[in-house]
Amino acid sequence: MSIILGLESSCDETAAALVTGEGVVLSHKLATQEAQHRPYGGVVPEIAARAHVDALMPLVEAAFADAQLTLADVDAIAATAGPGLIGGVMVGLVTGKALAHAACKPLIAVNHLEGHALSPRLADRDLAFPYLLLLVSGGHCQLLRVEGVGQYRRLATTIDDAAGEAFDKTAKLLGLGYPGGPEVEKAALRGDAKGVPLPRPLVGTSDPHFSFAGLKSAVMRAAQSGKYTTDDIAASFTAAVIDCLVDRTDRALRESGGVSALVVAGGVAANRAIRSALEQLAARHDLPFVAPPLWLCTDNAAMIGWAGAERYALGLIDGMDVPARPRWPL
Ligand code: KG4
Ligand code: ZN
Numbered sequence: 001m002s003i004i005l006g007l008e009s010s011c012d013e014t015a016a017a018l019v020t021g022e023g024v025v026l027s028h029k030l031a032t033q034e035a036q037h038r039p040y041g042g043v044v045p046e047i048a049a050r051a052h053v054d055a056l057m058p059l060v061e062a063a064f065a066d067a068q069l070t071l072a073d074v075d076a077i078a079a080t081a082g083p084g085l086i087g088g089v090m091v092g093l094v095t096g097k098a099l100a101h102a103a104c105k106p107l108i109a110v111n112h113l114e115g116h117a118l119s120p121r122l123a124d125r126d127l128a129f130p131y132l133l134l135l136v137s138g139g140h141c142q143l144l145r146v147e148g149v150g151q152y153r154r155l156a157t158t159i160d161d162a163a164g165e166a167f168d169k170t171a172k173l174l175g176l177g178y179p180g181g182p183e184v185e186k187a188a189l190r191g192d193a194k195g196v197p198l199p200r201p202l203v204g205t206s207d208p209h210f211s212f213a214g215l216k217s218a219v220m221r222a223a224q225s226g227k228y229t230t231d232d233i234a235a236s237f238t239a240a241v242i243d244c245l246v247d248r249t250d251r252a253l254r255e256s257g258g259v260s261a262l263v264v265a266g267g268v269a270a271n272r273a274i275r276s277a278l279e280q281l282a283a284r285h286d287l288p289f290v291a292p293p294l295w296l297c298t299d300n301a302a303m304i305g306w307a308g309a310e311r312y313a314l315g316l317i318d319g320m321d322v323p324a325r326p327r328w329p330l
Pocket of ligand 2: 112116137298299
């Protein structure tokens with residue numbers, strides 16, 4: 001049985017986890033920087049990088065203590081090498097390199113998106129390739145046909161904002177807190193989803209991609225008009241996002257040539273209304289719907305350790321010269 005140490009530091013969560021090749025999470029530790037970024041209404045890269053330096057090694061030590069293991073017990077060290085805020089990525093990757101060198105263990109440089117893409121297989125060990133993945137986070141909005149480890153066919157991406165970014169910007173426009181997604185979800189529960197007329201960019205078109213910029217501008221005009229309540233705008237915005245996600249995913253399911261399941265991952269998958277709309281879509285296609293538990297949907301190190309375990313099983317390890325990458329498409 002292999003044991004992998006996973007490290008994550010690409011955005012505003014610092015995390016360390018120990019995961020086995022059989023998909024058992026032995027321990028996972030996470031520190032969020034939300035409070036440090038809240039006064040600025042978004043993630044400040046310089047603050048994030050410094051906070052990762054402070055938090056990462058104590059989390060690694062805590063993860064080992066929890067699992068009653070030491071560095072000598074692991075088979076490999078997997079660290080996020082991108083994409084993300086480069087200062088933070090460098091902290092995690094250099095830490096991974098140093099630990100790998102000190103303990104004479106292999107290093108595995110994990111693409112953060114691959115971590116999200118494979119995390120459903122950690123949640124559900126029976127999930128077989130190929131599956132259709134809707135990856136919806138603060139930085140990404142993509143439909144991927146996951147065909148194997150390292151084999152991803154991108155069917156759609158966003159031509160402007162990511163879905164989570166749209167939630168965060170809407171929250172800011174409406175004067176709700178940061179991070180915006182959970183705040184918009186709460187307000188939406190009190191509002192009327194048909195209260196504000198909003199566009200559904202690209203819905204019904206043969207273009208496979210996502211677009212949220214026009215929706216964001218329409219939300220801004222609605223907020224400035226003074227005609228609508230915050231709750232109604234939040235509910236109508238959420239309904240518009242759901243229509244976009246469902247329509248684009250429906251199109252991809254029809255065109256993707258057969259998949260074993262519809263899978264959703266990324267922070268926006270924490271939204272209950274979005275989850276349930278996607279679950280209904282999967283049922284219409286007679287497919288199982290897989291959504292990892294919420295803690296595994298948002299950024300964490302267990303998914304990086306697991307992607308490392310999947311790569312390690314295939315002998316996919318990296319050299320010490322592997323670079324940290326701010327951009328790294330799957
Ligand atoms: O995957 P994640 O933790 O980090 C990235 O890699 O981006 O996703 C964070 C994003 C943020 O934009 C946040 O507003 C959004 O996920 N989010 C939500 C909810 N919880 C988090 N969006 C909608 N509804 C939620 N409940
Ligand atoms: Zn992420």
